[in-house]
Amino acid sequence: MNILLCSVGRRVKLVEYFKKELQKINGKVVAIDCDPTAAALHHADIYEVVPRIDDPEYIHHVKYLCNKYKIRGVISLIDPELPLLASYKEEFEKEGIQMIVSDKDIVDICYDKDKTYKFLQANKIPSIPTYAGIDRVRADLKKCKINFPLIVKPKNGSASMGIHIVSSIEELKVSHDKLQEYIVQPFITGDELGVDCYIDFHTKKATNIFIKQKLKMRDGETDKSISVKDPVLKQMIEKLIDALKPIGPIDIDCFKSSNGYVISEINPRFGGGYLHAHESGQNFIKNIINNINGNPNRQHESEYAEGTIMVKYDHFMFL
Template sequence: MNILILSPGRRVEIVEYFKETFHAVGGKVFTLDMSPYAPALYSGDEFFRIDKDFNHLEYYIDNVLEICKQKEVSAILTLIDPELVLLSDYKDIFEALGIKVILSDIDFVKQTFDKYGFYCAYKDIINLVETVGSYEEAKKKLKDGTWKYPLFAKLRDGSASIGIKKIYSSIDFDGIKENPKYIYQPFIDGAEYGIDAYFDLITGELVSVFMKKKIAMRAGETDKAISVKSQTVLNEVKQITKIKGLYGPIDIDVFVSNTGEVYINEINPRFGGGHPHAYGCGINFMKLILNNLEGKVNTPIFDNYEEGIMMLKYNGLMFRSVNE
């Protein structure tokens, strides 16, 4: 049983976790990235570097397919947002060759990539942070007293916290109000939680949830956090099961206000940057994936980790010859 991880970037730990799980059944973990400077690329049992022409992505996919055939790859997944939509578009081609694409349904994937579109599609299904799609709408809500400063501004198609702004006054709108890609939300005064959820690849059922309270962020990823359990948050997370077509690892951002309201902020259909915290607490999504690939349905378990375990990220180093 072999798996190919696309665009692993800096996520060395994720690749190592897959190796621990897949090596136990005689499988291999291959890695592929467009950059020779991606540290996690070199953590694979074998690695491949492929140029990506963004004007002709079909050539990139053709190369990926060829590697899958040569290396008898059973499943494929990506660790970056832009490739989620790309894999969705070619999912049928991979699966026609017996290669499982570990990914939610295409409609859901595309909706999560458009943050305002996602809000509009699911605001009546789950309790999302209220969002408006323009500067004019945000100013209107401020004027009629529905909202008050500070506000939160982010790019409609943003990733890794790029472009995020906290708006304290009308002056802070300068420089972004003319950008139609910005969307706006009220600032939730409270705590932020990161949720690692796994939806069974066979049944689509939610089978695992790990919850962490965020302490610090860096470059859009959880840098420091502590494992927690909250039945209130879990109840809101379970409402996501009303959305059809979720499969595999799902990263969920949740806000809990100081007065106790729980809001879903974003859902990303991939491994989150803070997932090593879950693995370090004994939650093994790689094993859940392997079970599914072997045709086994996973049993739902939501309380199988210890509270009060901190994750504290730090930098590591890797050395490779340029001739590699």
């Protein structure tokens, strides 16, 4: 079995995890990226440099590589590519290629932060108040439902790009003039947590739920974290998954404030902090291989130790 990893960027360790698992069954990792200096390319069994995902020929190129390398599964590691791959999911599956991505309507909910908020509200899941227009923000500021500081971020942002804090109406007006597609949220204080989940393709149930408290962030990714267990948060995550019905790996961000837990973002892909889950025995890659082979995975979400700490550090390559 060969698996194609798209837009691999700097995800070296994830590529190595796939490589290790696939070697057990004589499979290979094929990695692609539009940047020939993307570090993770050079750790795969095979790599190809491809057009950008917004190139009209991109999907055609992916199909060509799937046929060339006899690919059984395709996975993207970045948010902007997920809606594109989801749009072609059925087309690829007719050719025996499993697109490891949730359905398009699910991806659209997760990718658009305003839609995420509306989905969570409709399903009575605690979430951060989210505003898609300045008028509602002003109204709730006057009613003291929210207070400064506020966070302004792109509706379809990724990796914390474009996020900034505003502390006055004047600053908010400036942001409103500069950003066409944006949302506004109150600044939440409290512990930030990330939950790495795996949802089985066949049973549509979560086989893994790994909870970690984020100790340090860098460029929107978890840099340091400590594993925790919390039945209240776990129950909330299960409710979210049952309502959303995603498949495969999913990364959920949330905060624990004085009022309890609130969901911040839902990313239907491998999260940047997945390394912690994997090293704690939560092997999503093995699950993916089982699912591609038509086999369901058993539930073992509680099988990890509390109090383990993950610390990322920098390395380099000489090409």
